[in-house]
Amino acid sequence: MDIGNETGRAADNVVAMLEAKIVSGELEDQTPLPAERELMEQFGASRTVIREAISQLSSRGLIETRPRFRPIVRKPDYATVLHACGNVVQHLLTDKTGIKNLYDSRVFIERALVREAALSARKDDIVSLREALEENRKAIPDSNEFYRTDVAFHGVLYRIPRNPIFPAMHEGYTSWLAPQWDRMLRSPERNEVNYLAHKSILDAILERDPVAAEEALNNHLKAAWEFVRVTFDWGDE
Amino acid sequence: MDIGNETGRAADNVVAMLEAKIVSGELEDQTPLPAERELMEQFGASRTVIREAISQLSSRGLIETRPRFRPIVRKPDYATVLHACGNVVQHLLTDKTGIKNLYDSRVFIERALVREAALSARKDDIVSLREALEENRKAIPDSNEFYRTDVAFHGVLYRIPRNPIFPAMHEGYTSWLAPQWDRMLRSPERNEVNYLAHKSILDAILERDPVAAEEALNNHLKAAWEFVRVTFDWGDE
DNA sequence: AATTGCCCTTTGGTATGACCAAACTAGACA
DNA sequence: TGTCTAGTTTGGTCATACCAAAGGGCAATT
Numbered sequence: 001m002d003i004g005n006e007t008g009r010a011a012d013n014v015v016a017m018l019e020a021k022i023v024s025g026e027l028e029d030q031t032p033l034p035a036e037r038e039l040m041e042q043f044g045a046s047r048t049v050i051r052e053a054i055s056q057l058s059s060r061g062l063i064e065t066r067p068r069f070r071p072i073v074r075k076p077d078y079a080t081v082l083h084a085c086g087n088v089v090q091h092l093l094t095d096k097t098g099i100k101n102l103y104d105s106r107v108f109i110e111r112a113l114v115r116e117a118a119l120s121a122r123k124d125d126i127v128s129l130r131e132a133l134e135e136n137r138k139a140i141p142d143s144n145e146f147y148r149t150d151v152a153f154h155g156v157l158y159r160i161p162r163n164p165i166f167p168a169m170h171e172g173y174t175s176w177l178a179p180q181w182d183r184m185l186r187s188p189e190r191n192e193v194n195y196l197a198h199k200s201i202l203d204a205i206l207e208r209d210p211v212a213a214e215e216a217l218n219n220h221l222k223a224a225w226e227f228v229r230v231t232f233d234w235g236d237e
Numbered sequence: 238m239d240i241g242n243e244t245g246r247a248a249d250n251v252v253a254m255l256e257a258k259i260v261s262g263e264l265e266d267q268t269p270l271p272a273e274r275e276l277m278e279q280f281g282a283s284r285t286v287i288r289e290a291i292s293q294l295s296s297r298g299l300i301e302t303r304p305r306f307r308p309i310v311r312k313p314d315y316a317t318v319l320h321a322c323g324n325v326v327q328h329l330l331t332d333k334t335g336i337k338n339l340y341d342s343r344v345f346i347e348r349a350l351v352r353e354a355a356l357s358a359r360k361d362d363i364v365s366l367r368e369a370l371e372e373n374r375k376a377i378p379d380s381n382e383f384y385r386t387d388v389a390f391h392g393v394l395y396r397i398p399r400n401p402i403f404p405a406m407h408e409g410y411t412s413w414l415a416p417q418w419d420r421m422l423r424s425p426e427r428n429e430v431n432y433l434a435h436k437s438i439l440d441a442i443l444e445r446d447p448v449a450a451e452e453a454l455n456n457h458l459k460a461a462w463e464f465v466r467v468t469f470d471w472g473d474e
Numbered sequence: 475a476a477t478t479g480c481c482c483t484t485t486g487g488t489a490t491g492a493c494c495a496a497a498c499t500a501g502a503c504a
Numbered sequence: 505t506g507t508c509t510a511g512t513t514t515g516g517t518c519a520t521a522c523c524a525a526a527g528g529g530c531a532a533t534t
Contacts, residue, residue, distance in 0.1 A: 069525095101402050273514075283489045
């Protein structure tokens with residue numbers, strides 16, 4: 001196919017060079033990029049290609065751009081990458097089907113996660129889960145706080161495999177699905193139900209019962225979906 | 238946070254309008270975009286912002302650009318999106334750790350997939366698996382063909398949940414990990430081993446034994462990893 | 475001394491016009 | 505009918521200019 005050795009587009013070269021400077025640390029993380037007019041001198045290119053390169057780096061998540069500000073260097077990490085993917089993924093969430101697919105995949109993953117937790121959670125994992133659940137319980141009266149601790153509880157599950165990809169996936173799920181969830185009614189009563197669901201999940205994990213844990217989580221997430229479904233008056237799935 | 242209502246960058250408006258035209262089908266899939274000079278007239282913007290918009294659409298996977306050719310409209314689907322994510326993900330695969338994390342996540346997902354398959358594969362799924370395995374067997378002498386059928390066999394597992402996200406993930410795993418796998422030695426003997434692993438996975442699925450299926454897959458993928466590890470002389474994980 | 479208000483400079487966003495080389499097109503030609 | 509060729513279209517790049525907003529420094533104020 002393509003060898004990619006030829007000069008091709010000039011912007012690509014600039015991208016590659018800046019990319020190298022970012023990953024090597026020559027351009028420090030969290031620091032602003034040099035001014036465009038300085039970069040064009042540095043690379044011997046016109047401002048056109050410099051801006052093109054900046055645009056590409058931005059869409060790759062290597063720098064963070066705000067409308068009238070200097071781009072900020074961001075050394076790539078899993079969260080950044082996932083966030084950059086968000087712009088792309090969003091096109092698939094315009095209809096109910098897309099959202100359902102994403103949610104179903106989350107259920108699938110999380111079922112496997114709680115299985116894993118029940119089978120091989122370590123002591124400190126258990127401690128984290130207990131703490132997260134307790135925070136969740138205390139937040140029942142405050143729906144906003146409850147939402148936060150809800151997400152945090154599930155987040156603990158994603159950290160158990162100790163693979164940074166999973167927390168990133170969790171970040172993706174919550175941020176991509178958030179637009180729908182935010183529009184959902186919340187109430188202390190509803191929070192109570194969800195808290196109890198979390199508790200039953202943790203109980204099953206504590207009993208080292210993967211089947212019960214998986215089932216508890218499945219019931220929890222299915223019920224949550226059912227709730228948004230009727231909230232938005234979507235037809236049956 | 239950001240309301241996003243103000244005009245902001247002019248290119249964003251153009252992006253939004255083109256985006257709408259693409260998803261609505263006014264700009265047909267697989268057809269070339271109008272010429273830049275025509276778009277600038279159509280949107281009343283300078284060529285600068287048109288090109289900026291095109292660049293953004295390209296990085297979002299809504300159009301496909303080749304160096305000197307007209308951009309081709311691509312209505313977003315899961316495969317396209319995943320492919321677009323590839324450019325971003327690639328930064329995380331520069332070192333062994335990143336590759337290992339990605340591979341581990343694949344093992345995790347696929348373990349859950351074979352569990353699912355053992356528990357609830359339908360007749361046609363079984364047929365597909367059998368066919369894929371048979372193709373795999375016949376390809377043992379030809380390493381390139383074997384690799385193809387190997388990927389295809391695993392791909393069947395990803396299609397069982399009937400959620401298009403999973404095949405897309407499979408596509409991502411294979412393409413992102415391919416650079417490493419391609420450099421790996423292949424031989425009919427090695428192929429035979431992998432074929433037998435595939436067979437034992439399918440056997441467990443046929444016996445509706447999720448534990449055995451999961452273990453067979455785990456052994457298979459762990460062995461494969463071990464093989465690349467020694468091939469590349471990476472230290473112990 | 476810390477804060478506020480103002481002015482000047484820097485810099486990102488955009489527009490215009492131009493040039494080149496590669497892609498495209500149509501007409502000439504075998 | 506298929507191929508070659510010359511003219512046109514068009515993407516990639518450059519240079520220049522202007523505007524508005526961000527940044528920075530200095531003086532007045534509290």
